[in-house]
Amino acid sequence: MSKIAPSTLRIGRRYRPNRLASDYDTLVIGSGIGGLTTAALLSDLGKKVCVLEQHYTAGGYTHSYERNGYEWDVGVHYIGDVGAQTTTRRMFDYLSQGQLRWSPMDSEYDRYYIGDKVFNARAGKQEFRDNLVLQFPDEVVAIDRYMTLLAKTGKAMAAFGMSRALSNWQYVLMWPYLRLKMPRLLFRNTYDVLSELTDNKELIAVICGQWGDMGLPPKRSTFMVHAMIARHYLHGGFYPVGGAWRIADTIIPKIQASGGEVFTYACVEEISVSGGKVSGVTMKDGHHIACDRVVSAAGISNTFQKLLPATTAEQCGYRDDLQGIEPSYAHLGVYIGLKETAQDLGLPRTNFWIYPDSDYDSAVERFIEDENAAFPVVYISFPSAKDPDYNNRHPGTSTIEIVAPAPYQWFAKWNEEVWGKRGEDYETLKAELGDRLMEYLYDKLPQLRGKVDYFEVSTPVSTNWFGGYQQGELYGLSHTPERMQQRWLRTRTRLPGLWLTGQDVLTCGVTGAMMAGMLTTSSIVGAFKMAPLMKRIFSSSARKTLPAAS
Numbered sequence: 001m002s003k004i005a006p007s008t009l010r011i012g013r014r015y016r017p018n019r020l021a022s023d024y025d026t027l028v029i030g031s032g033i034g035g036l037t038t039a040a041l042l043s044d045l046g047k048k049v050c051v052l053e054q055h056y057t058a059g060g061y062t063h064s065y066e067r068n069g070y071e072w073d074v075g076v077h078y079i080g081d082v083g084a085q086t087t088t089r090r091m092f093d094y095l096s097q098g099q100l101r102w103s104p105m106d107s108e109y110d111r112y113y114i115g116d117k118v119f120n121a122r123a124g125k126q127e128f129r130d131n132l133v134l135q136f137p138d139e140v141v142a143i144d145r146y147m148t149l150l151a152k153t154g155k156a157m158a159a160f161g162m163s164r165a166l167s168n169w170q171y172v173l174m175w176p177y178l179r180l181k182m183p184r185l186l187f188r189n190t191y192d193v194l195s196e197l198t199d200n201k202e203l204i205a206v207i208c209g210q211w212g213d214m215g216l217p218p219k220r221s222t223f224m225v226h227a228m229i230a231r232h233y234l235h236g237g238f239y240p241v242g243g244a245w246r247i248a249d250t251i252i253p254k255i256q257a258s259g260g261e262v263f264t265y266a267c268v269e270e271i272s273v274s275g276g277k278v279s280g281v282t283m284k285d286g287h288h289i290a291c292d293r294v295v296s297a298a299g300i301s302n303t304f305q306k307l308l309p310a311t312t313a314e315q316c317g318y319r320d321d322l323q324g325i326e327p328s329y330a331h332l333g334v335y336i337g338l339k340e341t342a343q344d345l346g347l348p349r350t351n352f353w354i355y356p357d358s359d360y361d362s363a364v365e366r367f368i369e370d371e372n373a374a375f376p377v378v379y380i381s382f383p384s385a386k387d388p389d390y391n392n393r394h395p396g397t398s399t400i401e402i403v404a405p406a407p408y409q410w411f412a413k414w415n416e417e418v419w420g421k422r423g424e425d426y427e428t429l430k431a432e433l434g435d436r437l438m439e440y441l442y443d444k445l446p447q448l449r450g451k452v453d454y455f456e457v458s459t460p461v462s463t464n465w466f467g468g469y470q471q472g473e474l475y476g477l478s479h480t481p482e483r484m485q486q487r488w489l490r491t492r493t494r495l496p497g498l499w500l501t502g503q504d505v506l507t508c509g510v511t512g513a514m515m516a517g518m519l520t521t522s523s524i525v526g527a528f529k530m531a532p533l534m535k536r537i538f539s540s541s542a543r544k545t546l547p548a549a550s
């Protein structure tokens with residue numbers, strides 16, 4: 001395998017007003033996968049696009065960072081659906097011009113520790129089903145009915161995606177079709193749907209073992225998003241060879257090839273409006289960039305609460321619309337470095353999900369009420385074990401990441417403080433929480449005690465600082481049934497010249513945000529110009545998958 005060049009992991013070009021061109025067709029706010037996909041596809045259609053990213057590196061939640069000789073990802077642990085020539089895989093191949101390669105995880109890609117029991121999710125539709133049957137032999141009928149529901153939801157997702165890209169009149173025209181294709185089931189809560197299949201609480205818990213992938217336990221989440229995630233990983237998990245930062249690194253050249261650029265340290269202060277339509281953006285340094293098309297990939301709350309002038313947001317009705325949505329939970333991250341390789345330490349290519357018991361919703365409630373209660377979920381991931389290139393870049397070392405929920409309110413008082421200078425109280429709280437989370441790791445892998453060289457903890461205010469969020473949102477908007485039924489959450493806005501993309505338009509996840517980028521591009525250029533592009537995407541072939549996991 002060819003070696004990936006060591007990098008400082010700072011990708012994109014540093015913003016300076018004198019580096020800007022004067023004739024951009026489109027400005028994109030935010031360089032997450034949603035923004036980059038829109039920018040790259042528009043660039044492919046000959047548009048000159050300028051992406052403005054407030055962070056020091058491009059990629060949004062797909063960026064990676066280095067410290068003390070280690071490298072960690074912040075928002076990518078596994079991607080599904082890239083082991084064959086699926087739409088997802090073809091999109092990644094196309095955007096990265098075949099440069100992004102994928103490494104499969106173990107066939108048991110997720111492991112659920114529920115109380116004192118252990119269950120695994122196994123790659124492959126039939127294998128997944130058979131494995132569930134093996135663990136719950138009396139529940140064959142319920143399991144098969146569940147698999148049928150997953151298939152049904154998969155077909156409906158295309159209609160849901162389409163509904164997010166339509167104009168108002170198209171929406172009205174298409175409504176009978178959309179209603180037919182999107183059964184009520186999609187918008188019901190996950191627990192209600194599953195409890196009609198079985199009253200076996202443990203089976204429901206195993207089926208919902210990935211609830212952390214959307215940040216809502218089964219009694220609060222939408223069945224559609226549950227099913228979308230379950231389907232996404234049905235054929236196993238994959239990791240980007242070279243680390244998550246390779247996603248942005250391999251997409252940016254497409255934007256530059258059309259004369260566009262991805263600027264970092266480029267914080268947009270306001271979306272400018274003149275004569276009832278968009279006229280560009282004003283940067284934090286006061287510089288104005290004129291352009292009559294702006295795509296906001298910075299999230300719905302940022303767009304309508306921070307970036308758009310308050311009077312415009314009010315006049316367009318978005319202030320009222322915001323009442324129907326809420327932010328997703330915030331999270332803690334623990335980034336761990338060890339001075340031995342993943343192989344030497346026996347680290348798996350399997351994600352661990354650790355739950356106190358099978359009643360996930362009650363565990364969340366207990367934790368919100370009492371900070372000393374058990375974490376309702378602790379997720380542990382082993383990035384260096386999943387990346388066959390890691391030891392080329394960081395020889396003799398390995399990394400582990402832990403993610404767990406934490407209310408934003410615990411940290412809100414430090415939000416205005418500068419990163420690294422939040423004081424002793426903050427550091428003490430971080431250290432306490434970090435130590436608690438490390439015990440979850442040692443409990444499952446006791447051989448690691450005494451082997452950890454370095455670890456650091458991130459909090460919801462770190463998410464705000466680095467990711468430009470307002471309440472440490474793990475996944476943008478919360479994926480409640482109410483949110484998924486908000487018809488105004490679409491690629492088009494009521495303000496001429498302003499478009500939306502990213503995880504808030506469709507769903508969270510790298511693939512969800514990437515698909516939103518495709519929908520936004522399609523809305524902007526129209527079906528006629530999009531059709532040849534789609535043809536090109538679907539004729540690109542998946543060539544670079546590593547051999548299947550044993």
Ligand SMILES: Cc1cc2nc3c(=O)[nH]c(=O)nc-3n(C[C@H](O)[C@H](O)[C@H](O)COP(=O)(O)OP(=O)(O)OC[C@H]3O[C@@H](n4cnc5c(N)ncnc54)[C@H](O)[C@@H]3O)c2cc1C
Pocket residue numbers: 029030031032033034035052053054055059060061062074075076077078079266267268269297298299302331403466467468469473474475501502503504507508509510511513
């Ligand atoms: C801990 C964690 C683990 C995850 N694990 C996975 C996983 O394993 N698999 C998976 O598929 N998904 C995972 N996700 C979810 C996934 O990473 C996101 O859903 C997806 O990357 C979101 O993409 P986006 O483009 O919508 O938003 P983002 O990536 O958040 O991009 C938004 C960008 O806008 C920028 N921005 C905001 N305000 C401004 C401004 N005023 N000016 C300029 N720029 C601005 C931000 O800095 C940011 O770069 C995870 C997320 C987290 C947090």
